[in-house]
Amino acid sequence: MFQFEKLPLLYLSLFQTLSANPALLILGKFLLSALIIFPPTLLMGAVFPVIVRLCNERSRTVGLSVGRAYGVSTIGAIVGSFAGGFLMIPFLGIQASLTLLVILNLALGLILLFWSRERVMVLSGVGAAVILGIIMVAFPPSWNRLVMASGVYQTAPVLLKLYPTPEEAMLLFNGYEELFYKEGWNSTLTVFRKPDLARRPHIAMAIDGKIDASTSRDMSTQVLSAHLPLMVAEHGRNVLVVGYASGVTVGSVLLYPVEQVVVAEIEPAVIEASRYFDRVNHQPLEDPRVRLVLDDARHYLGLTDERFDVVISEPSNPWMSGPSRLFTREFFKLGKEHLTPNGIFAQWIQMYGMKPELLKALVRTFHAVFPEVLIFRVSQADLLLLGAERPLLMDYQRITQLMGVAGIRADLMRVGVRDPLDLLMKFKLGPKEIEAYVGAGPLNTDNNGLVEFEAPKTIYVDTIAENNESIESASQGMAAYIKGIGDAPLEQVNFYLKLARRFLEEKHDRKAEALVQMSLSLSEGAEAYWLLGRIQAQRGFHLTARQLWNQALQLDPTHEETLLSLARYDQDRAHFQEAGRYLATAVEVHPGKPWPRYYNGVNLFYLGSYDKASRELEAFLKISPDKEEPHHVLARYYLFQVYDRGGKHERAAAHRVLLIQRLRELRNRLEWDEGEEELDRLLNLIRHHDELAVFHQTEQKLRLLVTQHVTDPLAHYLRGVSLYFLGYAEEAAQELKTVLKVLPLGDDSARTRHYLKLIFAGRQDLKGASSTRASVPQNTY
16 A cells, blocks of 8 residues: 555556557556555455364354355455445545555454464464554555546656656656545546646546546537537437536537536536536536436436437547447447437547547447438547438538527637638538448447457557548548528639638648639639639649639739739749739729738838838738737838838837837747747748748848747747746756846846746745746636
8 A cells, every 4th residue: 555656657667668569568567457456355365264264163063154254255245345335435535445444454354363272373463463553543655646646557658758767757746736636436536737838727637547628628629519519400409418527518508599408427526526617617507407417328328218409428538448338339329219300419539549440440330320420520639420310411501690699609719610611620521421431340339349448559659640631531521511501603602712711721722622613613703713823822833823813813803812912923033023013903902901001011112112111011000900910020020121221210210119029929928828820820921931032131130030039038938837847947947047048138028037936936045036026926717
């Protein structure tokens, strides 16, 4: 018992030594388990022969005494199993229960020794038992509950990438803050706050060491698991949710006009722990429409006669004992039996730690039960399968109406879904493609336990990219699974082109091209040819792109994007006079649009028309609605250059100050783990200009300013904070001090000083702590 806390460390050492050989790693796991289980099992098994011998010493009827001993042992086993699972662990906890059982076993051993007739055995046994008992009572073993529930069996590769040794890896848990811990009827529940840079602290719920809910990466899956089936379903009055976890999915379901939501949750402690997610789950337990069923989902469905319009199954991973029974053909059939005639069954499936043939086996099993299936990718590593008897179609008009509801719109926006097209972009496969994707193969059933026993072999393998590539290669687009886009050809054309734009932004040029061709089959237009040109340019065929843009301009000489694309084509080749003609037209026909102003201002700058350039760039800053658009940084920089070269040095200095202020604001947001997309876009713009000789010399000062005020100090800051979170305080302090050194005079970083203050306070350096003038107040969850 006194060594139990070292089990995670032992496992990490084992993994570090044997991970290169999976077979040896499995053997090592077996030996480590045997090290824990074998000694007490051997000793407890040895008790019965001792009792039989003692009984025989005092009785002439051997059969009767052995029979009585065996009967008492059987009754004890029954009572012990009940008491351990239903009384001791739930009320005392594992650690206290083990301590109590050790003391009870010592006491029973003393009784048996006193019963013995061998005096030497009695005296030695009594002495040993008394000493052990005193040690157990006076010095009970102390466990770090976060370490014991850390789930290193799953996170070992990550920990050993972060730390050079298993001993140092244990430092990570010093930065975690335990919010809730309970050893429940079926599982051990932990809710903890993980250190990160976000304004709102990140909290996670771990069940038996496996994180099953959180306020960061899991949010998209938790939210969309509710919205997607309810948006596709014809009716959603009666809903069953399998697994409560953080309550986020249930809270999102309640945003719809449902009459009842039944929640099947096997572990009561989950309900207690979910209170820590009240700020993100809409507090569903306060809603009278929720009926909580504390039972295993399969057991509940096997007893109830209820039918549901929507069933949402979001259990833990299919390789875990227990939850694995919720991914089999038999469970899917049971769920199907409890659907209304037009009901939908939604099933979460992971893409990580599971090789493609096993993922296909799960999809194949689901499809074998539900003939109509739609598959969505709801996060980087998660799929959501919607299954039904009837054909499933995504009704664009209905989705648009639902997203017009304020609560639903706000809930989706927090996971990056801003409009119906963002939601549709999650779609991957329909029934026409699924059979080709999964092919022939075995199903996952109760009898074969295919995934439960095979998936653990690849739990440490990064399979997300491979699985996603396999799915994408089978995808044929969503056109066959959408309705409600309008009957008029023009409405359909507009929809296809809007969707094509989104696919192009996501670098899915093949899907974008297919949608553009569909629009052209209905009607020709400048937008379609402009998009085809964008696709060709993205593929590197720039001359073909220009030809397509010229074709678009013939259809519509005022098409804004085409005029800008042709202008930028000429700008990139330093043909500023030619670019100017396109831009003059764009500004004339679109005077209220920001982008013609911006590109015309830049073009005029390179033509040496500084006064005209300044007017265009000033106009861009006034009419551009997105103040976090990275082109605002470039516009400020060009204004600084324009006024400086035009001899208006005071105005140049003023814009330089505004530019530096803008860069500082960006860095400050990045220190809060915000603005990463803006920085990426800004660096990509600068990188693109670096590739073009005409821009290279002019923008050297901009690159220098971005390096001084953003990238260099941010790199040291992020390294410093990461080292602090990992437990390396001294190394963190050195990096954070470097931030203050590399920042230009007059600049400062409150977050840097905040973490320095924490480090100084941690090592009780009052002088150092007082020298950190700025600090940041702690945020609460």
